[in-house]
Each structure stands twice: as structure tokens, then as C-alpha cells.
Amino acid sequence: MNLTLEVEQEEDGRWLAEVLELPGALAYGASADEAMVKAEALALRALAEQLEHSEVSPLPITLSVPAAA
Numbered sequence: 001m002n003l004t005l006e007v008e009q010e011e012d013g014r015w016l017a018e019v020l021e022l023p024g025a026l027a028y029g030a031s032a033d034e035a036m037v038k039a040e041a042l043a044l045r046a047l048a049e050q051l052e053h054s055e056v057s058p059l060p061i062t063l064s065v066p067a068a069a
Contacts, residue, residue, distance in 0.1 A: 002021075003019050003020075003021050003022070003043060004019065004020040004021060005017060005018070005019055005020075005036060005039060005040065005043075006018050006020060007032050007035055007036055007039075009032070010028075014028045014029070014030065014035075015028065015029050015030070015031060015032045015034065015035040016028055016035060017029070017032070017035035017036045017038065017039035017040075018039060019039055019040070019042070019043040022043050022046050022047075024046075025039060025042050025043045025046055026039060026042075027039040027042055
């Protein structure tokens with residue numbers, strides 16, 4: 001499953017990030033990075049809920065985590 005994360009700055013200066021494939025998976029932040037982190041976390045929570053309640057079938061996934069500095 002590929003998810004698309006879009007981020008844009010609102011007129012009031014806040015940043016809004018949205019995961020297009022998951023309705024309602026959007027989050028605001030003071031910076032683009034903050035909004036994206038919040039939206040990504042929300043998307044992962046939503047997918048976990050769907051799996052736990054058998055609303056979607058499990059799929060093979062690959063996770064890459066950058067090494068700590």
C-alpha cells in the first residue's frame with residue numbers, strides 16, 4: 001500500500017498535512033515537518049485499527065527507519 005502525504009500552508013500560517021488515501025487523516029502543525037509527523041502517526045494508527053478489526057487484509061510492508069544521529 002502506498003500512501004500520499006500532501007502538505008500546504010494555510011492563510012493563517014499553520015501547516016496542514018493530509019494522507020489522501022485515508023479520509024480524515026489530516027493534521028495541523030506550526031511547521032510543515034510537525035504537520036507531516038502528526039499526519040503520518042495518525043495514518044499508522046488508522047491502519048492499525050483497520051487491521052485489528054479485520055476491516056482490511058494484511059499486506060507485506062517494508063519499514064525504513066533512519067539511524068539515530
